[in-house]
Amino acid sequence: MYDAPAKVFDSAADLSRPSKFVEYATQIHAVAAAEFVKLKHDPIELFSRAVQPILWLVIFGKVMGQVRGLTVGGLTYVEFLAPGVLAQSVLFAAIFYGIAAIWERDLGIVHRYLVSPASRTALIMGKQLSSSVRGLAQAVIIYIVALVMGLRIDFHPLKMLGVILFIALGSALFSTFSLIIACIVRTRERFMGIGQVITMPIFFASNAIYPLDLMPRWLRTIAIINPLSYQVDGLRMLMLRVPVNPTTIILDFAVMLASSTVLLIIAARLYPRMAT
Secondary structure: OOOHHHHHHHHHHHOOOOOHHHHHHHHHHHHHHHHHHHHHHOOHHHHHHHHHHHHHHHHHHHHHHHHHOOEEOOEEHHHHHHHHHHHHHHHHHHHOHHHHHHHHHHHOHHHHHHHOOOOHHHHHHHHHHHHHHHHHHHHHHHHHHHHHOOOOEOOOHHHHHHHHHHHHHHHHHHHHHHHHHHHHHOOHHHHHHHHHHHHHHHHHOOOOOOOHHHOOHHHHHHHHOOHHHHHHHHHHHHHEOOOOOHHHHHHHHHHHHHHHHHHHHHHHHHHHHHHO
């Protein structure tokens, strides 16, 4: 089941010195392929993780919209909430990604990765790629629910491409953050405790369920430095039928890309600790 990376790495070594880019891409694909195999054997995980976001939309969104009659920028509250729920779904699917790394350490898979020719960043990016696929699968479910609820979803091709990029980048960012935590704590029990402690604050200290204008100043400050806020902001402009501010979109993407890059570098340095 986990022989895919070793086979790809061995075959890559037999080639007559492929370009560095091709070799690097092959290493990323090898790690991602091994993760896809695990996902293929447990597809129910995707649907089970979608239950909570669906409840947020169907129950919380509807109730809050009716009780408060809240509209934000011409959107109903449920429409305002939908991109935040999508970002939450991506966050929750990615943040516990590190526990899989701990399982791999216990099974000896991490050791096999580390003795392979693959660079550390390729190993991390392979895991980022597989996490992005999980995030996109969650997005499909959220989109279907939003359509059933009659929300004004925008299916313009360029906007859809933007949504895919933001979901992929958000998944990569938070799965890498999760992997860093796993490299530090290195036990499943500690990881589960820390994961549960940090996920809800990240979600609530963002603009996912309420606008920044409604927050007290201290919470608004936290939300401004929270990468999830930038993902939600980008998804809100791209997912819904609202005007798109190119400057804001570029800023949102740049902040997430920079955050993901920094975390990638940190994770690549810490990953060998998983084998100790």
